[in-house]
Amino acid sequence: MKCIFCGNETHVTDKRESPAGTRRRRECLKCKKRFTTYEKSEQGSIIVVKKDGRRESFSREKIKNGLMRACEKRPVPVEKIDEIVDEIEENLRKKGKEVKTEMIGKMVMNKLKKLDDVAFIRFASVYMNFNDIKDFKNAMKEVKE
Numbered sequence: 001m002k003c004i005f006c007g008n009e010t011h012v013t014d015k016r017e018s019p020a021g022t023r024r025r026r027e028c029l030k031c032k033k034r035f036t037t038y039e040k041s042e043q044g045s046i047i048v049v050k051k052d053g054r055r056e057s058f059s060r061e062k063i064k065n066g067l068m069r070a071c072e073k074r075p076v077p078v079e080k081i082d083e084i085v086d087e088i089e090e091n092l093r094k095k096g097k098e099v100k101t102e103m104i105g106k107m108v109m110n111k112l113k114k115l116d117d118v119a120f121i122r123f124a125s126v127y128m129n130f131n132d133i134k135d136f137k138n139a140m141k142e143v144k145e
């Protein structure tokens with residue numbers, strides 16, 4: 001691999017497995033600067049089947065953005081959100097090549113329900129398209145259970 005600082009060859013000084021993939025500590029043979037790389041095996045893509053039947057590629061970023069909005073101004077660390085996204089993606093890969101948006105939404109809601117009640121209500125209000133106060137009351141009952 002080329003050095004990110006000067007473009008010359010590097011060698012690996014340390015290699016470890018981590019949740020983010022294979023972590024490699026590298027050192028440039030010329031400038032002697034060090035940096036870390038992560039290697040993750042590429043897996044087949046997941047196709048998401050929308051409510052109207054359209055299909056699109058799975059996007060980790062869409063899930064993460066939805067979680068970030070739901071957890072905004074809540075005491076939820078970003079690392080926990082990343083962990084949830086990883087778990088959801090892993091579970092979806094086990095389900096097959098095509099998954100419905102309903103399955104993804106339910107997975108996210110289950111994770112949020114265990115994580116933070118307010119974030120759960122925020123996400124549910126958008127995901128379930130709340131129309132009036134009755135919908136909020138029903139969601140609150142679900143949180144209390």
